[in-house]
Amino acid sequence: MKQDYQPTWRKPVGILLLVAALAIYAFGVASLAGVIGGWHVLVQTLVYIVLGTVWLLPLRRFLIWMETGRWG
Template sequence: MRDKPTLRIPFGILGLLFALAVYAVLVAKASDLIAGWHVLAQTVAYIVLGTIWLLPLKRFLVWMETGSWRIPPNA
């Protein structure tokens, strides 16, 4: 655990909000293309796009807490 507060957490939260906003705009722009697909293909596309942002989240949260991008072996 940290003994002193750091600016990583507030900057990390702001960075995460910014990155999610950019990702949301990209997905919204892609919706024009996806709208012409079959409804099942649209469903799969939106499920994938809705969960893909979670992939880098663990490393990002570890960085916010520890300052290192490496995931500890006991995590």
């Protein structure tokens, strides 16, 4: 029989850190809107696509840490 699951502190703390980091990142991207808004619409689209997906890069390792306590 498997051992009973014991929740860890990493999941609630990780969720709070993730929400805080995303809020800071979104604020940073939004603060660039004045500069990016002056560019050609196709360049704006490309920039926002890149900025909208780049935050996903560290997410895998962060979720692994939340689940296992290791960074990879």
